[in-house]
Amino acid sequence: MRRYTKEKDLVQRLESTLIHWTRQIKEVVNSQESGELGEDAGPLMEIAYWRGRSVDLSSIRLQLIDPGVATIVGVLEQAKSTYLAPFEMLHHMIQEEALAADDNVKFLSSLEEPCTKLVTAKPKDIAAIIPGILHRVRMIWNTCDNYKTNDRITGLLRKVRPRNVIYLFAHRDRYIVYLCAFAPSSSSSSSSSSSSSS
Numbered sequence: 138m139r140r141y142t143k144e145k146d147l148v149q150r151l152e153s154t155l156i157h158w159t160r161q162i163k164e165v166v167n168s169q170e171s172g173e174l175g176e177d178a179g180p181l182m183e184i185a186y187w188r189g190r191s192v193d194l195s196s197i198r199l200q201l202i203d204p205g206v207a208t209i210v211g212v213l214e215q216a217k218s219t220y221l222a223p224f225e226m227l228h229h230m231i232q233e234e235a236l237a238a239d240d241n242v243k244f245l246s247s248l249e250e251p252c253t254k255l256v257t258a259k260p261k262d263i264a265a266i267i268p269g270i271l272h273r274v275r276m277i278w279n280t281c282d283n284y285k286t287n288d289r290i291t292g293l294l295r296k297v298r299p300r301n302v303i304y305l306f307a308h309r310d311r312y313i314v315y316l317c318a319f320a321p322s323s324s325s326s327s328s329s330s331s332s333s334s335s
Contacts, residue, residue, distance in 0.1 A: 148216045151209050158206075159224050162197060162231065180245070180252045180296045187241040194235035201228050237283055244281040247273045252297070270297055 178186075200206070213221045251270045258266055274297065278290045 148212070148218065151213055152218055152220045154209060155213065155218070155220050155224050159220075159227055162227055165193060165197060166227075166231070166234070178296060180248050180293070181256070183293065183296055184242070184245045184249055187238055187245060191235070191238035191242050194231060194238050197231050198235045201231065240281060241283050244277045244284070247276065248297075 210221065210224075248270065251266050251273065255263065255266050255270065274290070274294060277284050277293070279285075284290050284293060
């Protein structure tokens with residue numbers, strides 16, 4: 138491998154390949170990030186989004202561990218190519234993002250069955266479905282790293298909310314208080330911290 142580093146034309150061709158890969162990977166990642174869903178999308182679309190992201194990132198991750206890629210990286214390491222560091226940073230990011238997407242799919246999938254029932258539920262049946270959904274959201278909040286922030290878990294709750302709003306208002310003492318108890322808003326957290334500092 139070391140002898141290849143003395144062939145400047147070869148090193149330049151490999152660097153061009155690496156730059157092309159880096160650009161393609163960035164395009165995929167950026168297109169996925171720009172496609173993140175708004176709060177009106179619903180929990181089933183949230184699950185579908187993360188499943189698609191998991192598939193795409195896993196595909197990129199498999200391509201990056203191909204022996205041919207490892208050979209090119211090895212040659213450019215020996216050649217001390219300046220284009221290698223950005224590629225390796227992106228490689229590391231893909232590994233982390235793929236694992237996070239897999240984790241999200243694993244935990245969000247627990248919402249699929251009750252939320253599917255909720256879509257077609259008659260008003261009289263909603264009362265029996267809501268508690269199970271809320272308990273699953275609480276489990277996700279406690280165990281899934283990506284949903285441990287107030288913004289993330291509140292966004293997930295808002296995706297569940299539209300179909301439930303009539304039921305929640307009919308039972309506000311029990312369920313609205315329950316929602317607020319384990320998903321406080323970021324504004325309330327900031328106001329409490331500012332009051333304590335004063």
